[in-house]
Amino acid sequence: xxxxxxxxxxxxxxxxxxxxxxxxxxxxxxxxxxxxxxxxxxxxxxxxxxxxxxxxxxxxxxxxxxxxxxxxxxxxxxxxxxxxxxxxxxxxxxxxxxxxxxxxxxxxxxxxxxxxxxxxxxxxxxxxxxxxxxxxxxxxxxxxxxxxxxxxxxxxxxxxxxxxxxxxxxxxxxxxxxxxxxxxxx
Numbered sequence: 001x002x003x004x005x006x007x008x009x010x011x012x013x014x015x016x017x018x019x020x021x022x023x024x025x026x027x028x029x030x031x032x033x034x035x036x037x038x039x040x041x042x043x044x045x046x047x048x049x050x051x052x053x054x055x056x057x058x059x060x061x062x063x064x065x066x067x068x069x070x071x072x073x074x075x076x077x078x079x080x081x082x083x084x085x086x087x088x089x090x091x092x093x094x095x096x097x098x099x100x101x102x103x104x105x106x107x108x109x110x111x112x113x114x115x116x117x118x119x120x121x122x123x124x125x126x127x128x129x130x131x132x133x134x135x136x137x138x139x140x141x142x143x144x145x146x147x148x149x150x151x152x153x154x155x156x157x158x159x160x161x162x163x164x165x166x167x168x169x170x171x172x173x174x175x176x177x178x179x180x181x182x183x184x185x186x
Contacts, residue, residue, distance in 0.1 A: 097152030
Protein backbone atom coordinates (compact mmCIF):
# COMPACT_ATOMS: atom_id res chain seq x y z
CA UNK A 1 0.00 0.00 0.00
CA UNK A 2 1.34 3.41 -0.99
CA UNK A 3 1.10 5.98 1.79
CA UNK A 4 -0.46 9.36 0.94
CA UNK A 5 1.76 12.43 1.24
CA UNK A 6 0.78 16.05 1.65
CA UNK A 7 -2.93 16.86 2.06
CA UNK A 8 -5.78 14.80 0.64
CA UNK A 9 -9.48 14.06 0.83
CA UNK A 10 -10.55 10.64 2.06
CA UNK A 11 -11.34 9.68 -1.56
CA UNK A 12 -7.62 10.14 -2.32
CA UNK A 13 -7.82 13.47 -4.20
CA UNK A 14 -4.90 15.75 -3.38
CA UNK A 15 -5.63 19.31 -2.21
CA UNK A 16 -3.37 22.21 -1.32
CA UNK A 17 -2.31 22.93 2.24
CA UNK A 18 -4.11 26.30 2.06
CA UNK A 19 -7.38 24.60 1.07
CA UNK A 20 -7.02 22.07 3.89
CA UNK A 21 -6.29 24.80 6.46
CA UNK A 22 -9.30 26.84 5.35
CA UNK A 23 -11.63 23.84 5.55
CA UNK A 24 -10.18 22.68 8.86
CA UNK A 25 -10.55 26.17 10.35
CA UNK A 26 -14.25 26.12 9.45
CA UNK A 27 -14.70 22.78 11.22
CA UNK A 28 -12.43 23.75 14.12
CA UNK A 29 -14.54 26.84 14.77
CA UNK A 30 -17.67 24.75 15.25
CA UNK A 31 -15.83 22.26 17.46
CA UNK A 32 -14.43 25.04 19.64
CA UNK A 33 -17.87 26.64 20.01
CA UNK A 34 -19.08 23.25 21.24
CA UNK A 35 -16.17 23.03 23.72
CA UNK A 36 -16.94 26.57 24.93
CA UNK A 37 -20.43 25.38 25.85
CA UNK A 38 -19.02 23.59 28.92
CA UNK A 39 -17.56 25.60 31.79
CA UNK A 40 -13.80 25.05 32.20
CA UNK A 41 -13.69 22.68 29.21
CA UNK A 42 -10.54 22.58 27.11
CA UNK A 43 -9.32 20.49 24.20
CA UNK A 44 -5.80 19.41 23.25
CA UNK A 45 -4.27 20.19 19.88
CA UNK A 46 -4.32 16.49 19.01
CA UNK A 47 -7.97 16.03 20.00
CA UNK A 48 -8.96 19.07 17.94
CA UNK A 49 -6.97 17.77 14.95
CA UNK A 50 -8.62 14.36 15.17
CA UNK A 51 -12.10 15.87 15.36
CA UNK A 52 -11.78 18.34 12.49
CA UNK A 53 -10.03 15.84 10.25
CA UNK A 54 -12.83 13.34 10.89
CA UNK A 55 -15.58 15.89 10.27
CA UNK A 56 -13.95 17.36 7.15
CA UNK A 57 -12.72 14.14 5.58
CA UNK A 58 -9.36 15.75 4.90
CA UNK A 59 -6.07 14.26 6.11
CA UNK A 60 -2.38 15.06 6.04
CA UNK A 61 0.95 13.37 6.52
CA UNK A 62 2.48 16.65 7.77
CA UNK A 63 3.39 16.93 11.45
CA UNK A 64 0.82 18.74 13.59
CA UNK A 65 3.22 21.42 14.82
CA UNK A 66 4.00 22.38 11.20
CA UNK A 67 0.44 23.48 10.35
CA UNK A 68 -1.87 23.74 13.40
CA UNK A 69 -0.89 27.39 13.88
CA UNK A 70 -2.17 28.18 10.38
CA UNK A 71 -5.54 26.64 11.22
CA UNK A 72 -5.84 28.37 14.58
CA UNK A 73 -4.76 31.73 13.13
CA UNK A 74 -7.74 31.49 10.77
CA UNK A 75 -10.00 30.68 13.75
CA UNK A 76 -8.59 33.66 15.68
CA UNK A 77 -9.22 36.06 12.80
CA UNK A 78 -12.73 34.71 12.21
CA UNK A 79 -13.62 35.00 15.89
CA UNK A 80 -12.38 38.59 15.88
CA UNK A 81 -14.35 39.35 12.69
CA UNK A 82 -17.54 37.96 14.29
CA UNK A 83 -16.96 39.74 17.60
CA UNK A 84 -16.55 36.41 19.41
CA UNK A 85 -13.92 35.84 22.10
CA UNK A 86 -10.72 34.03 21.01
CA UNK A 87 -11.74 30.39 20.79
CA UNK A 88 -8.14 29.30 20.32
CA UNK A 89 -7.66 29.90 24.07
CA UNK A 90 -9.52 26.61 24.59
CA UNK A 91 -6.76 24.62 22.85
CA UNK A 92 -3.89 23.43 25.03
CA UNK A 93 -0.89 21.16 24.68
CA UNK A 94 -1.29 17.62 26.00
CA UNK A 95 2.04 17.51 27.81
CA UNK A 96 1.77 20.68 29.92
CA UNK A 97 -1.73 22.17 29.52
CA UNK A 98 -0.44 25.42 28.02
CA UNK A 99 -1.76 27.32 24.99
CA UNK A 100 1.72 27.79 23.59
CA UNK A 101 3.54 30.60 21.83
CA UNK A 102 1.09 30.74 18.92
CA UNK A 103 -1.37 32.40 21.30
CA UNK A 104 0.50 35.65 20.60
CA UNK A 105 -1.63 35.86 17.44
CA UNK A 106 -4.67 36.52 19.66
CA UNK A 107 -2.91 39.52 21.17
CA UNK A 108 -1.85 40.82 17.76
CA UNK A 109 -5.32 40.49 16.21
CA UNK A 110 -7.07 42.07 19.19
CA UNK A 111 -4.51 44.87 19.49
CA UNK A 112 -3.28 43.77 22.89
CA UNK A 113 0.31 44.24 24.00
CA UNK A 114 2.68 41.27 23.87
CA UNK A 115 2.72 39.16 27.03
CA UNK A 116 6.01 39.14 28.90
CA UNK A 117 6.14 35.55 30.14
CA UNK A 118 4.46 32.16 29.83
CA UNK A 119 2.41 32.40 33.03
CA UNK A 120 1.10 35.85 32.09
CA UNK A 121 0.14 34.41 28.68
CA UNK A 122 -1.62 31.47 30.37
CA UNK A 123 -3.54 33.84 32.68
CA UNK A 124 -4.61 35.87 29.65
CA UNK A 125 -5.76 32.67 27.95
CA UNK A 126 -7.66 31.63 31.11
CA UNK A 127 -9.54 34.97 31.03
CA UNK A 128 -10.23 34.47 27.31
CA UNK A 129 -11.59 30.96 28.02
CA UNK A 130 -13.96 32.40 30.62
CA UNK A 131 -15.13 34.94 28.02
CA UNK A 132 -15.76 32.02 25.63
CA UNK A 133 -17.78 30.10 28.24
CA UNK A 134 -19.89 33.17 28.96
CA UNK A 135 -20.36 34.08 25.31
CA UNK A 136 -21.28 30.61 24.10
CA UNK A 137 -23.74 29.77 26.87
CA UNK A 138 -21.92 27.43 29.24
CA UNK A 139 -23.73 26.82 32.51
CA UNK A 140 -21.74 28.99 34.90
CA UNK A 141 -21.60 28.87 38.68
CA UNK A 142 -23.18 31.60 40.77
CA UNK A 143 -21.20 34.77 40.32
CA UNK A 144 -20.37 34.08 36.66
CA UNK A 145 -17.39 31.81 37.05
CA UNK A 146 -13.68 32.46 37.31
CA UNK A 147 -10.75 32.21 34.90
CA UNK A 148 -8.84 28.97 35.36
CA UNK A 149 -5.57 27.59 34.12
CA UNK A 150 -5.80 24.20 32.44
CA UNK A 151 -5.83 21.39 35.05
CA UNK A 152 -2.46 19.94 34.01
CA UNK A 153 -0.77 23.35 34.22
CA UNK A 154 -2.44 24.10 37.57
CA UNK A 155 -1.18 20.81 38.98
CA UNK A 156 2.35 21.45 37.71
CA UNK A 157 2.44 24.94 39.20
CA UNK A 158 1.10 23.67 42.52
CA UNK A 159 3.71 20.89 42.62
CA UNK A 160 6.51 23.34 41.84
CA UNK A 161 5.35 26.12 44.17
CA UNK A 162 7.84 26.94 46.91
CA UNK A 163 6.85 26.30 50.49
CA UNK A 164 5.32 29.45 51.96
CA UNK A 165 7.82 31.14 54.25
CA UNK A 166 6.81 32.17 57.71
CA UNK A 167 7.65 35.72 58.73
CA UNK A 168 10.77 36.62 60.66
CA UNK A 169 10.91 38.12 64.14
CA UNK A 170 11.59 41.84 63.70
CA UNK A 171 14.01 41.82 66.68
CA UNK A 172 16.16 38.70 66.25
CA UNK A 173 15.29 37.75 62.63
CA UNK A 174 14.52 34.12 63.52
CA UNK A 175 11.68 32.54 61.59
CA UNK A 176 8.53 32.77 63.72
CA UNK A 177 6.77 29.55 64.76
CA UNK A 178 3.22 28.84 63.60
CA UNK A 179 1.77 30.50 66.71
CA UNK A 180 3.30 33.79 65.51
CA UNK A 181 5.22 34.77 68.66
CA UNK A 182 9.00 34.60 68.83
CA UNK A 183 10.17 32.00 71.36
CA UNK A 184 13.43 33.91 71.94
CA UNK A 185 12.11 37.46 72.26
CA UNK A 186 8.72 36.65 73.82
